[in-house]
Amino acid sequence: MGDIVKIYEDYKDRADFLTVYVREAHPTDEWQMKSNVKEDVCYAQPHTLGQRLAIANDFVKRFKYTVPFGVDDMSNAANDAYAAWPERIYIVDETGRIAYRGGMGPFGYHPEEARAWLASRFGPVTHSEAPTVPAKTGI
Amino acid sequence: MKRFWKWLLGGFGALLVAAFIFLSWMAGSPKDAYGMVRYAFPHMHRGNLRVGDDAPDARILQLDGETRFHIRERTGARPLVLVFGSYT
Numbered sequence: 354m355g356d357i358v359k360i361y362e363d364y365k366d367r368a369d370f371l372t373v374y375v376r377e378a379h380p381t382d383e384w385q386m387k388s389n390v391k392e393d394v395c396y397a398q399p400h401t402l403g404q405r406l407a408i409a410n411d412f413v414k415r416f417k418y419t420v421p422f423g424v425d426d427m428s429n430a431a432n433d434a435y436a437a438w439p440e441r442i443y444i445v446d447e448t449g450r451i452a453y454r455g456g457m458g459p460f461g462y463h464p465e466e467a468r469a470w471l472a473s474r475f476g477p478v479t480h481s482e483a484p485t486v487p488a489k490t491g492i
Numbered sequence: 493m494k495r496f497w498k499w500l501l502g503g504f505g506a507l508l509v510a511a512f513i514f515l516s517w518m519a520g521s522p523k524d525a526y527g528m529v530r531y532a533f534p535h536m537h538r539g540n541l542r543v544g545d546d547a548p549d550a551r552i553l554q555l556d557g558e559t560r561f562h563i564r565e566r567t568g569a570r571p572l573v574l575v576f577g578s579y580t
Contacts, residue, residue: 357575368571371563373552376535379580384527387520389580396580406557412579413555420575423552423561431550431563436539437576439532445547445572449564452571454543457536467573474571492577 356464357442357492361420363478364471368444372492374409374424375432378439378458394491402427412491440492442467547572 361370379386380398389395399405402424409424425431432438440458443451444467453470455463472478515525541548549564566572 360573364573368573369566369569370573370575371552371566372575372577373563375576375578377578377580383531384524386524386580394580402553402557406553406555408579410555423554424557426551426553431552432576434548434550435541435574435576436537438535440575440577442576443541443547443574445567445574447568447571449547449567451541451543451545451547454541457538458577471571471573491579492575 356468358418358420360464360468360471363468364475367475368471370420372418372420372422373431373435373437374405374412374422374492375437375439376405376425376429377408399427416491444470547574 357372364370377383377396377398379389381395382397385395396408396411397404399408405427406424409422412418413422425437435441435443436457440462442453442455442462442464444453446452453467455461455466512522512525515528516522519525519528547564547567549562551560551562553560563572563574
């Protein structure tokens with residue numbers, strides 16, 4: 354998540370961003386991870402849109418998440434169209450075509466590849482300050 | 493012939509146990525291996541989208557739960573970085 358926010362901050366003037374919140378990856382009633390318990394991210398898989406929206410709102414508030422945000426509805430249409438679960442990144446170019454297709458998370462989820470695409474298009478953005486530690490859970 | 497089936501079943505069983513042990517090691521514990529098989533595998537798919545394909549559209553909700561927009565409304569002017577994920 355921290356990486357995406359940094360990429361957004363670096364390139365928001367040159368590209369648009371949209372985070373799409375999809376079905377939970379590690380809810381309490383399915384495959385819960387120890388790291389989620391440790392970080393108090395304990396939610397059951399939502400069965401209603403209200404439940405999914407509540408968790409998405411908790412996420413945005415807890416991390417003061419600034420990247421433009423939307424929520425997939427309970428038909429999971431966006432998730433299905435993009436094979437998004439559990440996490441994935443795409444870049445769509447100005448012609449509406451897929452320009453970058455990231456791998457399936459967690460092993461294929463590499464924000465640095467999206468950054469590299471943006472850097473090749475708009476030039477690299479470098480920082481002199483020390484890097485911050487990103488949260489382990491979530492997007 | 494009976495012996496052949498015995499060996500075949502035994503080999504298959506041993507293969508299953510070895511696969512489960514490997515998954516447990518990969519996932520972190522037997523419980524995680526079960527979670528991976530039961531909950532993750534059915535939802536994991538590589539998808540059919542390729543670089544150069546038209547980006548599919550889908551209706552998305554804003555956090556208020558009432559305002560709706562389409563992914564394709566956000567494309568066209570500049571490149572759009574789409575990030576999918578969840579809190580957990």
